[in-house]
Amino acid sequence: MADIQSNLETLSAKDDNSMIREAGTEIETQEKTSNTPEKVIYCAVSVDGDLRVGSQVQQKEGVRAMHQAHAELGILGCTSWLINENDFRWTEYHPEMLLELAESGECIGVHDHLDTQYLEDKPYDRIYEFLSISRYRLHDFYVRAGLNVPIFVHRNGCAHQGREIYRALDLMEYTILSDVWPGMKWYSRMVLTEHPIQHWKSLEDEGDPDAIFTDNSQIPLSAAPWRHDADNWLDVNSRSGRFLQAPITCLPWVDQARVQTAVENSGQQVFLVIDTHPYNLQNPETGDVSARLVEDYRNSLGWIRDTYHAIFIRIDQIPRLMTIEHKNKKMEYTL
Numbered sequence: 001m002a003d004i005q006s007n008l009e010t011l012s013a014k015d016d017n018s019m020i021r022e023a024g025t026e027i028e029t030q031e032k033t034s035n036t037p038e039k040v041i042y043c044a045v046s047v048d049g050d051l052r053v054g055s056q057v058q059q060k061e062g063v064r065a066m067h068q069a070h071a072e073l074g075i076l077g078c079t080s081w082l083i084n085e086n087d088f089r090w091t092e093y094h095p096e097m098l099l100e101l102a103e104s105g106e107c108i109g110v111h112d113h114l115d116t117q118y119l120e121d122k123p124y125d126r127i128y129e130f131l132s133i134s135r136y137r138l139h140d141f142y143v144r145a146g147l148n149v150p151i152f153v154h155r156n157g158c159a160h161q162g163r164e165i166y167r168a169l170d171l172m173e174y175t176i177l178s179d180v181w182p183g184m185k186w187y188s189r190m191v192l193t194e195h196p197i198q199h200w201k202s203l204e205d206e207g208d209p210d211a212i213f214t215d216n217s218q219i220p221l222s223a224a225p226w227r228h229d230a231d232n233w234l235d236v237n238s239r240s241g242r243f244l245q246a247p248i249t250c251l252p253w254v255d256q257a258r259v260q261t262a263v264e265n266s267g268q269q270v271f272l273v274i275d276t277h278p279y280n281l282q283n284p285e286t287g288d289v290s291a292r293l294v295e296d297y298r299n300s301l302g303w304i305r306d307t308y309h310a311i312f313i314r315i316d317q318i319p320r321l322m323t324i325e326h327k328n329k330k331m332e333y334t335l
């Protein structure tokens with residue numbers, strides 16, 4: 001805890017602007033030392049707040065272990081936590097965690113699993129009703145705590161995508177989304193089970209009639225974040241629209257091959273998005289935090305930092321970090 005505290009004190013002094021100034025300094029330094037400017041690699045660690053494994057005490061330990069791992073890497077205040085309030089009621093069962101995350105400067109967003117309620121194909125007004133509940137509860141929680149926590153980042157459960165979902169999100173305050181998983185196609189749905197440790201399971205079998213199919217196989221891994229509206233979320237060359245889509249590079253662990261491919265094929269700015277969960281640090285058989293998994297996780301982020309001099313950022317910083325050229329330019333992508 002002492003480490004967390006000292007990091008909190010150091011990092012709480014940093015505001016958004018200081019992070020961006022630091023990022024800008026890094027770019028200038030790199031440009032001065034080389035005729036060919038090196039790529040600038042940003043890494044946005046995003047944690048989906050599904051607390052699927054173990055008791056509530058073990059779930060808290062999973063969250064704390066992840067927060068602690070970030071503290072040890074020196075990236076507190078540079079990560080994003082997308083809270084699944086609808087399924088796991090953080091405001092009720094884990095209020096102290098929500099306060100710790102906000103106080104350490106993390107970006108707070110929302111992770112809604114429409115699939116647990118079989119809402120993914122419902123009309124947008126029904127979806128809106130569901131999405132409004134989680135956002136209202138989180139917003140209200142922070143207002144009552146006296147904290148100003150803007151909430152405008154959203155990720156759907158199982159990275160699902162759909163026009164009605166985006167029509168509903170368009171009526172809300174969300175402007176940054178992170179659902180598209182380049183190069184992948186998958187079946188998924190999260191459902192409750194009777195298992196004493198693994199309370200939920202994923203339906204990933206293509207033969208399961210309840211599993212939802214998503215196809216992002218035509219999206220290049222090197223695609224830079226793009227703007228879009230409710231209908232065109234897969235148009236990587238779209239440069240206007242309500243939402244900024246920050247595609248997921250790796251899920252649920254750092255995948256070195258995918259990171260390498262993304263970096264090699266991207267333009268001068270590279271935005272890596274890592275999508276992980278606190279339960280990825282818990283032993284799936286006992287629910288306890290696994291020291292080995294924590295070490296693997298810490299090492300994997302350390303690898304990105306050391307290999308690419310990556311700058312860790314919150315997802316909500318991406319729009320301000322993207323250069324004008326990057327925002328306007330249509331890229332030539334290859335799969």
Ligand SMILES: [Zn+2]
Nearest residue numbers: 048050157158
């Ligand atoms: Zn999820």
